[in-house]
Structures are given as C-alpha cells and as structure tokens.
Amino acid sequence: MNQSLSTKKQFKNKAPGVYQLLTWAAGQFRACGIEAPQRQAQELLMHILGISRVCLLAESGLKINSGIRGRFKDLVHKRLERIPLQYILGYEDFMGIRLQVGPGVLIPRPETELLAAEAYRICREMKSLRLIADLGTGSGNLALNLASRFPKALIYGVDSSPQALYWARRNRRRLKTGRVRLLCGDAELPIPRSRYGNFSLVVSNPPYILSSDIPGLQAEVGYEPRSALDGGPDGLSGIRRMLKAAARLLHPQGALICEIGMGQAGAVKKLFKKNGFVDIKVTPDWQNIPRIVSGKWRSP
Ligand SMILES: C[S@@+](CC[C@H](N)C(=O)[O-])C[C@H]1O[C@@H](n2cnc3c(N)ncnc32)[C@H](O)[C@@H]1O
Known part of the structure; x- marks a missing residue:
C-alpha cells in the first residue's frame, strides 16, 4: 500500500x-x-x-x-x-545562536562548535585582537559567534558562494551583530590589501571531503552545496588554499585555526609546518577524532 x-x-x-x-x-x-x-x-x-x-x-x-x-x-x-531537517525547519542552533539556513549553504555541524570554542580560547590569550578573518564563512556561524564574544574586533567573513553569503547576511541582519564584513570571493582576495599582514586570527572550516567520498555520503548531504564539501582528490585542496591566504593575512604573532576531516591530522600538520606555522596543536573531537589544527604564524 x-x-x-x-x-x-x-x-x-x-x-x-x-x-x-x-x-x-x-x-x-x-x-x-x-x-x-x-x-x-x-x-x-x-x-x-x-x-x-x-x-x-x-x-x-x-x-x-x-x-x-x-x-x-x-x-x-x-x-x-531526505531533505535535511534543518532546511525544512529553516534553522540550526550553533553555540547558543539560532542561524537561518536553507538550500545553498552548509548546515553548521556540532564538531564545528569545537572549532569555535578553540578559536575563543586563542582570542582570549591574545594581547590585542583587532582583525579576524573567517574564510569560507557559509552561514556566518563562526564569524557571527566571534563577533558576539569579541565586539571590539573587526571580522571579515569571506565566501566564494553568493548563495552562502545570502544566508550569512540574513543572519547578520537578524542577530544585529555589528562588526562583521561579509565579502564574496576566493579566500583572502576580497579583503582590502591594506589589511594584509594585520590579522590576529584566521579561522576556517574549509571543504575537506575527498571528491571520491562524496557520492557515498548520506542522502541528506546531497542537498547541501558541493562547494562546501569537496576538498579535491586528497581532501586537502581547501586547507592548502586557506594556509596560503593565512600567510598573507596574519601579522607575525597571529594564528590560524582550521577544522579537518578524519585521518587528515598528519598531512595537515606537515602542511602547517611547510607554510611557516609553529606551535602546531591538534585537538580531538568528542569521538576522539583529531578535528582541529591550530598554529602560530612565524613570518619568514
Ligand atoms: C565546510 S563549509 C563551512 C561553512 C561554515 N563556515 C561552517 O562552519 O558551517 C566551507 C565553505 O567554504 C566556502 N569555500 C570553499 N572554497 C572557498 C574559497 N576558495 N574561498 C572562499 N570560500 C570558499 C564554501 O562555499 C562553503 O561555504
């Protein structure tokens, strides 16, 4: 029947x-x-x-x-x-903030709350915190949360997807979070050149899934934008791009913090080192999967 x-x-x-x-x-x-x-x-x-x-x-x-x-x-x-529940409801909660989401933007995941928490820890330890970049901002989950905790900082949220930025702008309007500039383009490129070399923190949850793994993901994920998921043949293309961007944006005491996929910690640590980062730290998630990598920038 x-x-x-x-x-x-x-x-x-x-x-x-x-x-x-x-x-x-x-x-x-x-x-x-x-x-x-x-x-x-x-x-x-x-x-x-x-x-x-x-x-x-x-x-x-x-x-x-x-x-x-x-x-x-x-x-x-x-x-x-198999339309994701959050697209049907029109929202997802992230670190105590309700974000509007829908087709065209990645639904913020619980493991990214760990990225936010580690980013707060780094920000609190910094002597001065003026500029933060969130590269691949999606719904604005990280940028808007950081803005609510560190209202004196100016935060640039960048995304290459205009559809994703539509949701980030809606969320910024609704949450009335002040100092967040949302820009469309590739990684650091839309940020004014005059700001390069002055950022305290670059935070990023880049796409990190291997292209070949995407067809095998849950049916719901098929409704989310591929550009938010696909990290290329080895899953690391997005992370490589964000490392290059961070090297241009950060000031000498600045830090980069990224979310990574399962099994990527060793390779990502090597990439951090190769790109001039020191004091590299890997933080596991609640399932003990290495999930967050951070490092301090030591300009050559
Ligand atoms: C994994 S999603 C993360 C979204 C959001 N920050 C979060 O944590 O839910 C990655 C985001 O990066 C964006 N993106 C991918 N490549 C990019 C690039 N080269 N420059 C800027 N944004 C990029 C995608 O459009 C997507 O919104």
Whole structure:
C-alpha cells in the first residue's frame, strides 16, 4: 500500500493525538532509514505547534486538527525525500545562536562548535585582537559567534558562494551583530590589501571531503552545496588554499585555526609546518577524532 493511502486509512475515523502522529511519522522515518526517527518527528511537530519538547511530551494525548495534521504530513513527506531537517525547519542552533539556513549553504555541524570554542580560547590569550578573518564563512556561524564574544574586533567573513553569503547576511541582519564584513570571493582576495599582514586570527572550516567520498555520503548531504564539501582528490585542496591566504593575512604573532576531516591530522600538520606555522596543536573531537589544527604564524 502506498504511503499516503495508509496514512488516510489510519487517520480516517478519529482525530489522532500527538502520540499517534509522532508514532506514525517515526515509523515512516524508520522504514526509510532516517536516523533518530522519534526525535525528527518531534522536531517537526514542535515546529508546527510552536511548542517545546517538554510541552509536546506532556500533551501527548492532545487531539490535532486536520489543518495541522495536513501541514505535519507535508513536512514528513519532505523529510522522507531526505531533505535535511534543518532546511525544512529553516534553522540550526550553533553555540547558543539560532542561524537561518536553507538550500545553498552548509548546515553548521556540532564538531564545528569545537572549532569555535578553540578559536575563543586563542582570542582570549591574545594581547590585542583587532582583525579576524573567517574564510569560507557559509552561514556566518563562526564569524557571527566571534563577533558576539569579541565586539571590539573587526571580522571579515569571506565566501566564494553568493548563495552562502545570502544566508550569512540574513543572519547578520537578524542577530544585529555589528562588526562583521561579509565579502564574496576566493579566500583572502576580497579583503582590502591594506589589511594584509594585520590579522590576529584566521579561522576556517574549509571543504575537506575527498571528491571520491562524496557520492557515498548520506542522502541528506546531497542537498547541501558541493562547494562546501569537496576538498579535491586528497581532501586537502581547501586547507592548502586557506594556509596560503593565512600567510598573507596574519601579522607575525597571529594564528590560524582550521577544522579537518578524519585521518587528515598528519598531512595537515606537515602542511602547517611547510607554510611557516609553529606551535602546531591538534585537538580531538568528542569521538576522539583529531578535528582541529591550530598554529602560530612565524613570518619568514
Ligand atoms: C565546510 S563549509 C563551512 C561553512 C561554515 N563556515 C561552517 O562552519 O558551517 C566551507 C565553505 O567554504 C566556502 N569555500 C570553499 N572554497 C572557498 C574559497 N576558495 N574561498 C572562499 N570560500 C570558499 C564554501 O562555499 C562553503 O561555504
């Protein structure tokens, strides 16, 4: 029996409550191989009802009218097409800030929160912090977070994708974060030349997935922009580009911090050294995968 027919039959006789709707949606998600099916169903219903998880679970017997049921079913069907949950909801939370996201921009990932936390640590240790560059800013997650913590710094967020910058600009407007300049182009190139050699920190979460690994990723990732993922044949093209950019932007006591992919730490450490960085530090994520590499710039 096709999905919509089975749904109609199930809901024909009596108005289902929260519990039945969640059970139905979670079952559909499970059958389709979607991870965390209960949670995903809850997120969609919470979104439509505009209530918290606590309220949703406390009101599990609440009857749901046909209008809301229709909207819920539409969203469930979108999710069954493997459209990422965050694109359906229109947002993702990152380090306590709600960012708007949608097609054209990478959804910020939890491991990137570790990059943000390490970047804060480096910033706090700096004597003076005037200029920061976020290369490959995407939704603006890193630039806007750094701006909210270090309001005296001027932050340049650069992205080569105009679609990504559309979301970063929306987020900047909504969050009313002041000193963030968002520029379109390749790495350091759109930043005024007069600023070169004056940056305290360059932060980057570049694309780092091997081109050959992309077809095997989760179906949801196929909705995200390839330019945010594809790190070339060895996964390191983006990191090489950001190292070159950092060497031009940083002042002699400046630092570069990057997120990397699984198994890349050894190669990235070598690239940092080769490009003139010292005090190289690798930080593992919560699964103990080396995830963040930072180094201090010692200009030759
Ligand atoms: C992995 S995503 C990171 C986005 C965001 N910073 C985050 O952490 O979610 C990489 C971003 O870098 C951008 N990008 C890729 N190559 C670039 C380049 N050469 N110059 C500027 N941006 C680039 C992509 O468009 C994408 O938005």
